[in-house]
Amino acid sequence: MENQYAIEMLHITKKFPGIIANDDVTIQLKKGEIHALLGENGAGKSTLMSVLFGLYQAEEGIIKKDGKEVQIKNPNDANALGIGMVHQHFKLVECFTVLDNIIMGVEPNKFGFLQKKEAREKVVALSEKYGLHIDPDAYIEDITVGMQQRTEILKMLYRENEILIFDEPTAVLTPQEIEELMQIMKNLAAEGKSILFISHKLNEIKAVADRCSVLRKGKYVGTVDTKDATIEELSAMMVGHNVNLHVQKEESTPGDVVLDIENMTVASKMHKNNAVKNVSLKVHRGEVVCIAGIDGNGQTEFVYGLTGLEPLVSGKITLCGEDITKASIRQRLLSGMSHIPEDRHKHGLVLDYPLDYNCVLQRYFEPEFTNKFGFLRKDNIRKYAEKLIEQYDVRSGQGSVTIARSMSGGNQQKAIVAREIDKNPELLIAVQPTRGLDVGAIEYIHKQIVAQRDAGKAYFLFPLNLKKLWTFPTVSSLCMKAKSSVNLTPKPQLKTSLVFIWPAQREMR
Amino acid sequence: MLLLLQYTLIFASVLILVALGGCFAEHSGVINLGLEGIMVIGALGGALMMRYAPDGFGAFGIIICVILAAMLFGVAYSSLLGVACINFKANQTIIGTAMNMLGTAAATVIVKAINTATNPNDVSSTIQYVDEKKAFIVNIGSFEFSWFMAVALIGVVVAYIVLYKTKFGLRLMACGEHPQAADSVGINVYKMRWAGVLISGLYGGLGGICYILSGVSEWKFENGVAGFGFLALAVMIFGQWKPSRIAMAALIFGFFRALSNVYFGFPLLVSLEIPGSIYNMLPYIICLIVLAFTSKKSRAPKAEGIPYDKGQR
Numbered sequence: 001m002e003n004q005y006a007i008e009m010l011h012i013t014k015k016f017p018g019i020i021a022n023d024d025v026t027i028q029l030k031k032g033e034i035h036a037l038l039g040e041n042g043a044g045k046s047t048l049m050s051v052l053f054g055l056y057q058a059e060e061g062i063i064k065k066d067g068k069e070v071q072i073k074n075p076n077d078a079n080a081l082g083i084g085m086v087h088q089h090f091k092l093v094e095c096f097t098v099l100d101n102i103i104m105g106v107e108p109n110k111f112g113f114l115q116k117k118e119a120r121e122k123v124v125a126l127s128e129k130y131g132l133h134i135d136p137d138a139y140i141e142d143i144t145v146g147m148q149q150r151t152e153i154l155k156m157l158y159r160e161n162e163i164l165i166f167d168e169p170t171a172v173l174t175p176q177e178i179e180e181l182m183q184i185m186k187n188l189a190a191e192g193k194s195i196l197f198i199s200h201k202l203n204e205i206k207a208v209a210d211r212c213s214v215l216r217k218g219k220y221v222g223t224v225d226t227k228d229a230t231i232e233e234l235s236a237m238m239v240g241h242n243v244n245l246h247v248q249k250e251e252s253t254p255g256d257v258v259l260d261i262e263n264m265t266v267a268s269k270m271h272k273n274n275a276v277k278n279v280s281l282k283v284h285r286g287e288v289v290c291i292a293g294i295d296g297n298g299q300t301e302f303v304y305g306l307t308g309l310e311p312l313v314s315g316k317i318t319l320c321g322e323d324i325t326k327a328s329i330r331q332r333l334l335s336g337m338s339h340i341p342e343d344r345h346k347h348g349l350v351l352d353y354p355l356d357y358n359c360v361l362q363r364y365f366e367p368e369f370t371n372k373f374g375f376l377r378k379d380n381i382r383k384y385a386e387k388l389i390e391q392y393d394v395r396s397g398q399g400s401v402t403i404a405r406s407m408s409g410g411n412q413q414k415a416i417v418a419r420e421i422d423k424n425p426e427l428l429i430a431v432q433p434t435r436g437l438d439v440g441a442i443e444y445i446h447k448q449i450v451a452q453r454d455a456g457k458a459y460f461l462f463p464l465n466l467k468k469l470w471t472f473p474t475v476s477s478l479c480m481k482a483k484s485s486v487n488l489t490p491k492p493q494l495k496t497s498l499v500f501i502w503p504a505q506r507e508m509r
Numbered sequence: 510m511l512l513l514l515q516y517t518l519i520f521a522s523v524l525i526l527v528a529l530g531g532c533f534a535e536h537s538g539v540i541n542l543g544l545e546g547i548m549v550i551g552a553l554g555g556a557l558m559m560r561y562a563p564d565g566f567g568a569f570g571i572i573i574c575v576i577l578a579a580m581l582f583g584v585a586y587s588s589l590l591g592v593a594c595i596n597f598k599a600n601q602t603i604i605g606t607a608m609n610m611l612g613t614a615a616a617t618v619i620v621k622a623i624n625t626a627t628n629p630n631d632v633s634s635t636i637q638y639v640d641e642k643k644a645f646i647v648n649i650g651s652f653e654f655s656w657f658m659a660v661a662l663i664g665v666v667v668a669y670i671v672l673y674k675t676k677f678g679l680r681l682m683a684c685g686e687h688p689q690a691a692d693s694v695g696i697n698v699y700k701m702r703w704a705g706v707l708i709s710g711l712y713g714g715l716g717g718i719c720y721i722l723s724g725v726s727e728w729k730f731e732n733g734v735a736g737f738g739f740l741a742l743a744v745m746i747f748g749q750w751k752p753s754r755i756a757m758a759a760l761i762f763g764f765f766r767a768l769s770n771v772y773f774g775f776p777l778l779v780s781l782e783i784p785g786s787i788y789n790m791l792p793y794i795i796c797l798i799v800l801a802f803t804s805k806k807s808r809a810p811k812a813e814g815i816p817y818d819k820g821q822r
Contacts, residue, residue, distance in 0.1 A: 091690035105694030
């Protein structure tokens, strides 16, 4: 009987100091199927794929290819077996062309001299065959993230890999790019490639995968045919209990004004025009205000101006009756502002600091954390960090002394959210607070936001995508196209109190 | 005028060779601040070869032997940088600085020891090579052509081809830009960085011997190479790590350096009555100004200066 599995990973166990990343996990990938690997942040999906790709060695378990046991000690072994991987963070040299990146490592050459002509023909042919639309001579730094991802896909195809691993490929893409990627993946599977697709986004798995294996806290939960499973069932398998994807909330009763922005104008770093022009709005106590718009419409600069990362060109900001237009970032934070930044690596964490220091980044100077001689009170800092870790379920290898860089993206985000909410702010500015999080954590954060709102706090929410705006109905929401100032009062007749204003030339996707 | 051209070309040759050395190291991801020291040691190798080469080698034999000796010394000395910075992941800036100090000091000690051994009264750190130097010079009219000008030209062409047309060059530059990417496609980053550093030593040593043969016919090793290694780094930055641009940049810096040697040959410049030391300072001042204005736009290899650690993702 012919073996129907391209790759089998049987009873894989992989331990790290303080954590069992994979505990007796078995997955079997059929030839020509798209197999999703579903799990929460830190469930062990990436570790399992790293074992398959030879980046880690498993302590127990075996890997079989076409029914034969194989040893994968490093990425070269994986390549030789026809296993290719699109990493979450692309492995592309930015100042090289697409073609150079594709051939790197397997360069066609005569006596060491590059022979790019045949390589180019092969790349163009592959690109056409799978509808990748890629220009081999473009430089990586000039092309979009979606194109970069296709370069990674071409890298695998050029090497004639049969088994393709996609590690959270949609995390960095726009909705349209995601759709295109889904189509590409289907094309690849139709051509007989076997695909392992790591994700925690249920609708994507539902849309593209044939079968789905679920991991929870390092343990294998089960494998289901996606067409037979509902999204609710899948999420229950992943989290371990039923998840309510809609936020339960009471009607809010907005109080007095917390934040008052008058005619704010912020310059853009990308072009000479101002990114935010003359925007005015008020945020009240007990109110969640959403700002939505397609990327690059000024949301980022809006936040920069508000939090003090960028000086205002003109305008005035008042927080709790205090003029903070020219206040420093620390002053703003002390007067009750919290900020969950868009780029958690750049503005959220000091990556090479341990988790406990990261938890007190804005508060280390308080008497609780610094004694009167100016020395840090490490025991208090650690205790505080451990409280946050416990309360917000931040998972890491060594608890509060874990270096932030070594934590998974979702847990880094949880740590930031914990720090910012725990400050008990008057105004929380949350930019895509649930980015990279799984449904369980999203549910928790949404609950927190509503609870804080009900406790009389004000919120700015910048949702990841427009769909989320609908699944997370807010009391009064404001959408801005930052081209000009728009100030909207919520329309009560709309169920979700949402009003969209879009630039006329842009269609809503 | 011809003299100015001659000096410009010979100083530019030095700068080209040394800057290309820096260029190879940095493209592989290692900052080579030790070029100054490598130059001295390379010069020492060449000078010793000139001193001990038996007569009757012929001009061609001398040239080949001296060049090979300088390259060999440069490569051997640069391996210090390789061991410290690639294998032991030391701070590249500090190792480079240490190599500069060690280079001049070691060369001085060695030459003094040799001189004193031959003649107990001789405590100088000077090596003479009056006759051997002639092998490198071809007189074309009143223009003294040095074979090093040809060597530098070949050096540029070879560097260009190696970096942009070969498999090796593609892999080398990948290691300086994004070593994790290189590693993920099966390129041995440590090996490539070693290659970059050793090539850097080869070019640096060559530049060193070229420098001490550029004007005088004896060299006092206490003097080191007068900051030419650093000047070459400036040339490399000004040349944006590209061989062809480095050549252009070297010509500009070489011109100003040459001016200090021959300015008294120009009545106009003499009539300005600027002290000679100003002309001596000129290349260094120009270097400061140029870097102040261009370094903001410069695009260094991204991963340079960061030791590569396989475990870090």
